[in-house]
Amino acid sequence: MTHTIQLLGEQTIYQARQTHTQLWQALHEHNEPLQLELAGVTEVDSSLVQILLWLVPEAKRLGRPLTMGEPSAVLAEVLAVLGLSAILQSEGAGHE
Amino acid sequence: MSEYDSALPAFLDEAHELLAAMESILMDVQGQQPDSEQLNAMFRAMHTIKGSSGLFGLDAIVRFTHEAENVLDALRAGELSFDDELNTLLLRCHDHVKAMLQELDHPDVLASMAAPPLIDELKAYFRQQTSGDISPLAASATEAPAAAEQSWLISLRFGREVLADGMDPLSFVRYLAESGELGGLQTISTQLPGGDAFDPEQCYLRFELVYHSAMPLAKLNDVFEFVRESSQIHIFPLATAGRYLATVTQGQDEAEQQAVAAAWQQLGVVIEAEAEVVTEAAAVEAVAPLASNLQFAQAAKQASGAVARKTEHKETKTTETRFIKVEASKLDNLINLIGELVIAGAAANLIARRSGQSAQIESTATIATLIEQIRAGTLSMRMVQIGEIFSRFPRVVRDVSxxxxxxxxxxxSGAETELDKSMVEKLGDPLMHIVRNAIDHGIESVETRLAAGKSATGNVWLNAYHESGSIVIEVADDGGGLRKDKIVAKAVANGLISADAMLSDNEIYKLIFEPGFSTAEQISNISGRGVGMDVVKRGLEALRGTIDIDSAVGEGTNFRIRLPLTLAIIDGFLVQIGKSTFVIPLEVVVECIEVPDDLKSDGTHSHLNLRGEVLPVLNLSEFLELGEPPGKRQNVVVVNYGESKAGLLVDNLLGEFQTVIKPLGQLFSHLRAISGSTILGSGEVALILDVPALIEFAKQKEVADFAGQTEQGRAQLH
Known part of the structure; x- marks a missing residue:
């Protein structure tokens, strides 16, 4: 069983609190591996980048396997510009 | 520490004044050439701030102002011509010094501001102007739109609140990418906390990026206009960026510093040691003229985190409001007015008392209390700490020794002791002479000291304290002491005293204040020409002060200067002699007693036995030649000044009275026993008695009487 979260539409500072809470709960309240779908993201700012930067080590810390799906073009471009494309490939500790 | 603390406000005061002058000159000359006086004034501003900063060990300010001073010096010498660009640069120098002055409490921040990119700009400008050939790099400095493309290293450390304030760090990167070419970007997120400490609405990001663009620096700066205040933004020419690693990581934790260093390496920046910045900056030929501007440097110094920044702003504000500069004449006017108010208040009080209406008496009493407080408060505004003078002595002692x-x-010690501002100014010279004298004549040479079994290092003490309404300043040394025999011999040789004069120790010592008197066998550069000590005497007399000397041969000398606290208003004690009223300064009054019978019966005896202590008594009516018959019930006011006491015989005691000192006219300036006049509530004039002079007179009379009696005794024996 995998717990899947889909991020959709605008993911900016306005959604940051909610998105973060959702991911925090997913990490703390479920035991299944976490799957994050990013293909539906249409608008991105630094806050989502930060959330991803927080999420990856946090999942590892909690021992929760984490996989991230293919990012939307917008997100992929942002991550590329920031030199952070690699974080999408990172997987949770549980897979090893 | 206390000297430092007390002198610092004076330094800040002066520095701000100089900066303000510089700024107003720069503002005035916009678009035209400054004249030599204006150039000198600007040079002086930087030069003086540099000098004073050096005294306080503020090396960062010294370093920066030195560069600014160089440019101004060249300008003064005509090597540089003044144009708008230089005007702007100098204004930014002014701003930078001002910013540095606000960071005195944060030495590490201050240090990081010593060599801002502004210095490189100054140097580049200097080179460009003096060499006469305008390099393409310099051309871009003048914001030419067609400038060649340049490479920059941009360091963007965003403030925590940037996201919440509606600004997206990403948007800056996007904008840059549109108007130029991103040559690489490294995201640093070491500040991003793990676990529950992460707040998704705070910004933890930092970007280090290489940027190629033809955009002039000023425009590039404008890009970050809105985040500049909360963030640390640095823009350096890529070629020289390597030296600024320490600048951009100032005050940050190790992880972040390492991450930035790694990022810079990734970006191809060659990191140089920070130490090279200062020494080699001038030698670097390929330096691009412009880097970041002052505000960036300001941003850089700020501690990360909005909270820290806010408190910092608050602190700045409080230091600004701690001192208000007021024109001295305004304060003098106020004090004069308060003097009049005191007189008017006393008159109202008198009338109220005569009317016998208790309500009126009460209300005038309340007003009197308030007037008293206003008086004290206003006078305290003129009070400054004596440390202001003391603080210049360490340097003097060092140089002279x-x-x-x-x-x-x-x-x-006692640098925090306060006295009237006008006196502080006049006290500087006399004190300087005494200190120099102590160093030169007081302290012996090392060999003599060692031979006398003393430590090789001589000691000079400066001390100040308040004592019975006056301020006492002591200058002591542990040197050779004053040689009484030498002084007397010299005084006799100079005809100052007769060979058989009987003088007390103190009187002998005071001879050194006579004009042309010097016992030093060798005349040194510093003192010994016999000018100086009489300057001390005259200077102190002008302040209504006195000087006492204690000395022991081989042990040292102690000069004790006693000065009134203020020159304007005193608490007086009113006495009546015949029909005239006199004021005795209350601070010298010890007690009042009825005239003892033995004193009354015999006019020739002018001594009083006060509980076993013999005091000379001065009959004021006689002394002042008032020609009034003595009153029926006379009183003695016991006064003291310094270590001397005396009794003053008066008719009536009228009580305390706040006295505004009105100086006597030139015509009366030679009067020794009267120090001033005042106006009573009733409108009458009362004279203020000069107690030190009276005591001196009473003592002399005592000595004369005693000498006379022994002469008589001897005559009778024969």
């Missing part, structure tokens, strides 16, 4: 080859240590 070096010159003389003596090793001298200066000990300062």
């Amino acid at each position: 070096k010159e003389l080859g003596k090793s001298i240590e200066l000990h300062i």
Whole structure:
């Protein structure tokens, strides 16, 4: 069983609190591996980048396997510009 | 520490004044050439701030102002011509010094501001102007739109609140990418906390990026206009960026510093040691003229986190409001007015008391209390700490002792003692003479000291304290002491005293204040020409002060200067002699007693036995030649000044009275016993008695009487 979260539409500072809470709960309240779908993201700012930067080590810390799906073009471009494309490939500790 | 603390406000005061002058000159000359006076004034501003900063060990400010001073010096010498660009640069120098002055409490921040990119701009400008050939790099400095493309290293450390404030760090990167070419970007997120400490609405990001663009620096700066205040933004020419690693990581934790260093390496920046910045900056030929501007440097110094920044702003504000500069004449006017108010208040009080209406008496009493408080408050505004003068002595002692080859240590205490501002200014010279005299004549040479079994290092003490309404300043040394025999011999030789004069120790010592008197066998550069000590005497007399000397041969000398606290208003004690009223300063009054019978019966005896202590008594009516018959019930007011006491015989005691001192006219300036006049509530004039002079007179009379009696005794024996 995998717990899947889909991020959709605008993911900016306005959604940051909610998105973060959702991911925090997913990490703390479920035991299944976490799957994050990013293909539906249409608008991105630094806050989502930060959330991803927080999420990856946090999942590892909690021992929760984490996989991230293919990012939307917008997100992929942002991550590329920031030199952070690699974080999408990172997987949770549980897979090893 | 206390000297530092007390002198610092004066330094800040002066520095801000100089900066303000510089700014107003720069503002005035917009678009035209400054004249030599204006150039000198600007040079002086930087030069003086540099000098004073050096005294306080503020090396960062010294370093920066030195560069600014160089440019101004070249300008003064005509090597540079003044144009708008230089005007702007100098204004930014002014701003930078001002910013540095606000960071005195944060030495690490201050240090990081010593060599801002502004210095490189100054140097580049200097080179460009003096060499006459305008390099393409310099051309871009003048914001030419067609400038060649340049490479920059941009360091963007965003403030925590940037996201919440509606600004997206990403948007800056996007904008840059549109208007130029991103040559690489490294995201640093070491500040991003793990676990629950992460707040998704705070910004933890930092970007280090290489940017190629033809955009002039000023425009590039404008890009970050809105985040500049909360963030640390640095823009450096890529070629020289390597030296600024320490600047951009100032005050940050190790992880972040390492991450930035790694990022810079990734970006191809060659990191140089920070130490090279200062020494080699001038030598670097390929330096691009412009880097970041002052505000960036300001941003850089700010501690990360909005909270820290806010408190910092608050602190700045409080230091600004701690001092208000008021024109001295305004304060003098206020004090004069309060003097009048005191007189008017006393008159109202008198009338109220005569009317016998208790309500009126009460209300005038309340007003009197308030007037008293206003008076005290206003006078305290004029009070400054004596440390202001003391603080210049460590330097003097160091220089003079070096010159003389003596090793001298200066000990300062009581620097926080306050006295009237106008007196502080006039006290500087006399005190300087005494200190120099102590170093030169007081402290012996090292060999003599060692031979006398003393430590090789001589000591000079400066001390100040308040005592019975006056301020006492002591200058002591542990030197050779004053040689009484030498002084007397010299005084006799100079015809100052007769060979058989009987003088007290103190009187002998005071001879050194006579004009042309010097016992030093060798005349040194510093003192010994016999000018100086009489300057001291005159200077102190002008301040209504006195000087006492204690000395022991081989042990040292102690000069004790006693000065009134203020020159304007005193608490007086009213006495009546015949029909005239006199004021005795309350601070010298010890007690009042009825005239003892033995004194009354015999006019020739002018002594009083006060509980076993013999005091000379001065009959004021006689002394002042009032020609009034003595009153029926006379009183003695016991006064003291310094270590001397005396009784003053008066008719009536009228009580305390706040006295505004009105100086006597020139015509009466030679009067020794009267120090001023005042106006009573009733409108009558009362004279203020000069107690030190009266005591001196009473003592002399005592000595004369005693000498006369022994003469008589001897005559009778024969």
